[in-house]
Amino acid sequence: MEITASTAAQLRITEEEFEMIKTKLGRTPNFTELCAFSGMWSEHCSYKNSIKWLKTLPRDGKKMLVKAGEENAGLMDIGDGYGVVFKIESHNHPSAIEPFQGAATGVGGINRDIFTMGARPVASLNSLRFGKLDDAKTQHLLAGVVHGIGQYGNCFGVPTVGGEIYFEECYHTNPLVNAMSVGILKNGTTVSATAEGVGNLVFFVGSATGKDGIGGASFASAEITEDSAEDLPAVQVGDPFQEKKLLEACLEVIETGAVVGMQDMGAAGIICSTAEMSAKGKSGMRIDLEKVPTRQQNMKAWELLLSESQERMLMVVEKGKEQAVIDVFEKWDLPCSHIGEVTDDGLLHFYMNGVEEAVLPAEELVLGGGAPQYDRSVKTPAYLEKIHAFDAGNVPEPTDLKPIAEKLIAIPNIASKRWIYDQYDSMVGAGTVSTNAPSDAAIVLAKPTNKALALTTDCNSRYVFADPYKGTMIAVAEAARNIVCSGGEPLGVTNCLNFGNPYDPEVYYQFTNAIKGMGAACLKFNTPVTGGNVSFYNQSPDGPVYPTPTIGMVGIIENVEDKMTMDFKNAGDIIYLIGEHRNDIGSSEYLHKIVGEEYSTCPHFDLDEEYDLQQTVARLIREKTIQSAHDVSEGGLFVTLAESCFNREFGFAAVTTDETLRKDAYWFGEAQSRVVVSVKVSNEKHFLQLLDQCNTAYTRIGNVVDKNIEIDGENWGTIDGWKSKYDNAIGNLLKGNKSEEALGTL
Numbered sequence: 001m002e003i004t005a006s007t008a009a010q011l012r013i014t015e016e017e018f019e020m021i022k023t024k025l026g027r028t029p030n031f032t033e034l035c036a037f038s039g040m041w042s043e044h045c046s047y048k049n050s051i052k053w054l055k056t057l058p059r060d061g062k063k064m065l066v067k068a069g070e071e072n073a074g075l076m077d078i079g080d081g082y083g084v085v086f087k088i089e090s091h092n093h094p095s096a097i098e099p100f101q102g103a104a105t106g107v108g109g110i111n112r113d114i115f116t117m118g119a120r121p122v123a124s125l126n127s128l129r130f131g132k133l134d135d136a137k138t139q140h141l142l143a144g145v146v147h148g149i150g151q152y153g154n155c156f157g158v159p160t161v162g163g164e165i166y167f168e169e170c171y172h173t174n175p176l177v178n179a180m181s182v183g184i185l186k187n188g189t190t191v192s193a194t195a196e197g198v199g200n201l202v203f204f205v206g207s208a209t210g211k212d213g214i215g216g217a218s219f220a221s222a223e224i225t226e227d228s229a230e231d232l233p234a235v236q237v238g239d240p241f242q243e244k245k246l247l248e249a250c251l252e253v254i255e256t257g258a259v260v261g262m263q264d265m266g267a268a269g270i271i272c273s274t275a276e277m278s279a280k281g282k283s284g285m286r287i288d289l290e291k292v293p294t295r296q297q298n299m300k301a302w303e304l305l306l307s308e309s310q311e312r313m314l315m316v317v318e319k320g321k322e323q324a325v326i327d328v329f330e331k332w333d334l335p336c337s338h339i340g341e342v343t344d345d346g347l348l349h350f351y352m353n354g355v356e357e358a359v360l361p362a363e364e365l366v367l368g369g370g371a372p373q374y375d376r377s378v379k380t381p382a383y384l385e386k387i388h389a390f391d392a393g394n395v396p397e398p399t400d401l402k403p404i405a406e407k408l409i410a411i412p413n414i415a416s417k418r419w420i421y422d423q424y425d426s427m428v429g430a431g432t433v434s435t436n437a438p439s440d441a442a443i444v445l446a447k448p449t450n451k452a453l454a455l456t457t458d459c460n461s462r463y464v465f466a467d468p469y470k471g472t473m474i475a476v477a478e479a480a481r482n483i484v485c486s487g488g489e490p491l492g493v494t495n496c497l498n499f500g501n502p503y504d505p506e507v508y509y510q511f512t513n514a515i516k517g518m519g520a521a522c523l524k525f526n527t528p529v530t531g532g533n534v535s536f537y538n539q540s541p542d543g544p545v546y547p548t549p550t551i552g553m554v555g556i557i558e559n560v561e562d563k564m565t566m567d568f569k570n571a572g573d574i575i576y577l578i579g580e581h582r583n584d585i586g587s588s589e590y591l592h593k594i595v596g597e598e599y600s601t602c603p604h605f606d607l608d609e610e611y612d613l614q615q616t617v618a619r620l621i622r623e624k625t626i627q628s629a630h631d632v633s634e635g636g637l638f639v640t641l642a643e644s645c646f647n648r649e650f651g652f653a654a655v656t657t658d659e660t661l662r663k664d665a666y667w668f669g670e671a672q673s674r675v676v677v678s679v680k681v682s683n684e685k686h687f688l689q690l691l692d693q694c695n696t697a698y699t700r701i702g703n704v705v706d707k708n709i710e711i712d713g714e715n716w717g718t719i720d721g722w723k724s725k726y727d728n729a730i731g732n733l734l735k736g737n738k739s740e741e742a743l744g745t746l
Contacts, residue, residue, distance in 0.1 A: 003028050011038035017372060024364045032350070032358045035302040036365065039268035040275060043536050046371035049502040050534040053375075053515045061528035063491060065187065069368075072113040072193055072264060074530020075185075076492050078556050080449045083187050085119040088127070088180035088457065088496045088552035090535035095177040099144025104152035105238040105310050106179040111158060112264035115247050116313060118191040118254050119183030123444045124153050126163040126179050127457040127496065127550045131172030133412045133733055138167070141175050142420075143734075149179070150423040155240035156247075160424035162442030164457055167412045173540035178496040178533075180457055180552045184446055191254055193263035195274075195316045195342050196281035200260055202274075202340035203322070205329055206246050206312035208293040209269075212237045214306050242311045242334075249332040250313060256328065258321035265312040271305040271365070273314040274348055278362035279369050284347040287340035289357070301350060301357035316342060378512060379505035386599035387466050392585055395595060397662050402716055404594055405638050408668060409722060411593050414635045415729035437565045438647055439486035440631055445560060452563060454488030454555035460634065461546035466587045467602035468513035472549050474602070474672055476521035477610045478633060479553035484614045485629040485675060487564040487621050488555030490525055493518075495532035495551055500544025502536045510547040518549060524607050525614075527553060564621045566630035567647035568678050573627055573704040575652060576687075577637070578620075579613050579674035580697040583661045589634050590668035604671040613673045616696040620677065625687040632674040638667045640676050641702075642709070642722055651719045653710035655702035667711075678704055 001007075008018040011034060021037050022028055029037065043049060059068035065075040065083050073087035091106025107124060114121045126149060131138040153160045158181070195202070253259060261281065263273045270292070274285050289304045299307075317325050322338065329336035343349070348365075350358040364370030398404055408414060441454040458479040464471030480490040495518065500507040522529055532552070538545045557563055568575075585591045586601035620626045632640045641652050657666045665671075679687045691698050709716040716722075 001031060003031060003034055008034060011035060013038055013041065017041060020372065024361065024370055030358065032302040032305065033360055036271045036305055036358060036360055039271055039306050040365040041371050045268050045272060046367050047534050048372045049374050049376055049536060050497070050511070051367065051373050053512055054534070056515060057519050057529040058522045059528055061492065061526065064528060064530065066190070068529060069531050072116050074492060074494055075117065075190065076530065076554070077187065078446055078449070078451060080451070081187050082446065082449055083185055084446070084453060084491070084554055085114050085117055085183040085185060086180065086494055086552065086554050087113050087531055088178055088494045088550065089533040090496050090498060091177045091179060092174065092498065092535055092538055095145055096173070096175055099141045100148040101237055103145040103148030103177050106177055107149055107152040108156070108238045108240065108243050108310055109264070109266050110179045110181040111156065111243065112266070114181045114183035115250055116191065116193065116262050116264045117185065118189050118251070119185035120251060121158045121181050121183040123182045123442065123453070123455055124158050124160045124180065125442065125455055125457050125552065126160070127176070127459065128163065128165040129171040129176035129461070129545070129548060130167050132169055133167045133730070135172065138172065139734055145175070145177055146420050146423055152238055152240045154425040156244050161444055162455055162457065165417055165420065166461065168462070168546060170543070170545045173542065174538045174545055176498050176538065176545065176548055178457070178498070178550050180494065182453065182455055182554060189254070191259055191262050193277055194261040194281040195277035195283050195285060197260055197318065197342055198283070198344045199319050200342045201317045201319055201322050201338050202285055202287065202342065203315040203317050203325060204292050204312065204335070204337045204339045205249070205315055206334060207239065207242050207309060208295040208335055209299070209304060209307050209309045209312065210295045211299065211303060211307060212309055214303055214308070238310045245332045245334055246311050246313065249329055249334055253325050253328040256321065256324040258317050258324045260316040260318055262313055262315045265314055267308065269305060269307045270314070275362045275365040277314065277316065278346070278348060279366045282346065284343040284345045284362060285340050286343055286349045287351065289350055289352045291337050291339040293335040293337055301352045305350065376502050376508045377505040378509045380509055381506040383599065387601060390586070390600040395585065395591070395597065398664055401663060401667055401711065404590065404668065406725065407594055408590055408635055409639065409642060409726050410729035411589055412730055412733065413589055414639055416727045417730065418727055419731045419734060438567060439563060439565050440482035440629070441486040441488065441555065443486060443557065443563050450559055452557040452560040454483040454486045454557055456482045457550055457552050458482065459548055459550045461548040462587050462592065463602050464514060464549060465546045466600065468510045468547055469517040470602045470605055472514040472517035473521040473607060474605050475549060475551045476518055476525065476527070477605070477672065478631070479551045480525045480527065481614055481631045481675070483553060483555035484618050485564060485566070485631050487562050488557045490527045490553055490555045492530045493522055493527045493551055493553050494530055495549060497532065497534045498538050498545065498548040498550065499536055500539040504544070507544050514547055514549045521607060524611055564629050566628055566644055568644050568650045568704045569627040569648070570680070571650060571704055571706045573678040573680055574684055574700060575655070575702045575704060576677050576679060577674060577699045577701050578617060578677055578696060581658050581661055581666060581699065582669060582671035583665045584669045584671040585662070585665050588636060588668055588670040590636065590664060603669070605673065610673045612695045613675065616691070616694040617675050619694065620687065620690060623690060625683050625690060626677040626679055628678045630676050632670070632676060634670060636668040636670055642726070644676060644678070645719045646723045646726065649707065649719050649723065651705045651708040652702050653705045653708065655710070656712050
């Protein structure tokens with residue numbers, strides 16, 4: 001067939017890029033070659049509209065063991081000869097079309113990124129966004145995604161230990177499903193995703209290849225429309241039991257010493273792994289595609305190259321040691337095929353039954369090599385005029401707080417996510433230590449050391465919508481604050497940057513300012529960005545989703561016995577607020593969901609103030625002066641106090657509104673840089689001495705008591721009644737209980 005610009009356009013290659021391809025090849029590509037460029041130059045693989053900005057993020061740190069973006073995941077030193085491997089990625093578009101498999105294969109793919117480096121996965125987290133929960137489509141998507149995450153993770157045998165979930169109208173058509181995996185390895189045992197050594201053998205290992213997932217990378221680089229269901233073949237199908245066998249086989253085969261390099265066949269399948277491994281090793285490959293194990297007959301060369309069938313790896317094996325590899329995979333009853341050799345010409349030669357189907361320069365295909373790089377136009381979003389015009393003085397100040405608190409505690413963004421996390425196995429592997437003693441971050445044992453990892457995912461996208469720069473700084477700061485409040489020291493960041501169409505100048509404004517805010521905050525907290533994922537085109541005909549730069553952060557607790565939990569421990573303990581009360585209701589759940597204000601300013605945040613707060617809290621925990629720590633976030637002070645009560649069913653009393661502030665700002669405002677702590681009476685003197693040495697405001701606000709809640713001298717009932725509202729709100733809504741109590745004001 002004749003290959004023209006029109007052919008390229010059907011594969012989402014622009015006319016400009018088609019001319020670039022012809023120049024790089026010195027000829028017109030054939031169809032198979034054009035398909036390879038389509039996958040590799042897609043947004044999903046090439047980061048062509050983001051890479052220039054990603055390079056501005058802080059990417060260096062003393063504890064980093066590999067350079068940012070150099071391997072499949074970030075790797076940082078945790079001491080005692082061990083490292084932590086971690087990464088977060090999106091599976092948004094597949095989950096919008098087929099929520100169960102979309103979410104399940106997202107979990108499978110991110111775990112492969114961890115164990116392909118030689119690490120054993122020890123924890124999974126997620127960050128999810130859906131439309132309004134009282135909508136039937138949202139309930140369908142939620143049920144499918146949660147089932148997919150739970151089924152794959154539970155069967156694979158890695159605990160799901162934490163995450164976050166929000167419900168906003170803008171995610172109705174385009175939900176966000178971000179999956180994070182964390183693993184541990186012994187330093188010096190890392191396997192690199194590289195191909196080197198002329199004559200070394202290229203092996204295909206894992207599940208056989210089918211037609212599922214073909215074009216997945218290109219599908220993920222386009223907007224969701226009413227016709228997107230026709231792209232269902234681009235959604236992969238996962239098998240967690242096969243992945244469990246692949247995990248064990250890969251970790252075992254590494255010990256043979258035969259493996260030169262290994263990479264997961266993720267986005268864009270075989271073409272991606274062969275190109276990236278060859279480019280990194282400054283080598284090439286000769287591949288015989290008919291030797292690739294298949295589960296469907298008569299697959300064409302381009303289909304084999306672009307299939308994203310799951311549970312597969314590409315492995316380069318030292319020549320002469322191949323039998324050791326074959327023996328391991330035969331033991332685990334997994335396909336293992338010698339499909340080619342490493343060459344030194346920098347080219348990828350793909351053959352099918354002796355016929356050369358494609359010749360491609362590896363370096364020209366890959367991110368950081370010949371793939372195009374763009375810097376798009378920027379325009380200040382028009383809606384920001386409404387944000388800047390917001391005046392809290394125009395919002396009537398409520399006089400009766402209790403009915404508002406009852407609605408607030410049941411809003412799905414705030415209420416317990418028990419209905420969701422009960423479907424996840426958080427205890428498999430016996431490494432999770434925060435299940436029954438909740439902390440602001442998930443805490444997982446870093447076996448075989450006596451250390452623990454503190455893990456979190458964070459992003460309030462409404463804050464980012466209101467102010468992309470400040471809102472993204474808040475996302476980084478809250479992640480660090482959650483780790484600090486759990487007794488940990490923040491180590492590093494992986495990000496999942498979910499935005500609309502980058503060709504929209506207003507979207508690109510959000511993206512670039514979010515990157516600037518992330519960079520500033522990561523520098524302040526000394527948390528380098530080790531890698532991550534960019535997901536553009538999260539947009540429907542109704543417009544883009546909220547800008548959602550999700551932060552995955554890992555911290556270290558040097559001794560697991562020093563962890564801190566969020567729950568009040570004893571009646572009679574004193575409650576303090578570390579940080580400063582603010583007359584601020586901007587972008588709060590109260591203002592958005594109860595009052596109904598769509599456009600309001602980002603809550604108060606100052607980076608230096610936040611840093612000082614975290615240093616203070618870390619010292620209070622280190623010197624064992626406090627009993628609990630819980631940061632003030634969605635729902636404000638009231639929700640923070642209530643959540644501190646729930647685990648042991650204590651209450652609080654003697655808490656009164658600061659008369660210099662609005663009542664709704666005091667109780668429901670979400671100004672940042674605040675932490676609620678509890679202190680034993682016998683420790684109060686030492687506690688206050690330490691605080692006076694620190695550069696942080698503090699206020700004594702009340703006492704821990706048995707059972708009841710008392711606010712401004714009024715008895716608001718027992719904590720178990722509030723806990724019931726909090727625990728059952730989402731379940732009641734999903735069961736069809738459409739009472740006002742269950743719905744709040746949704």
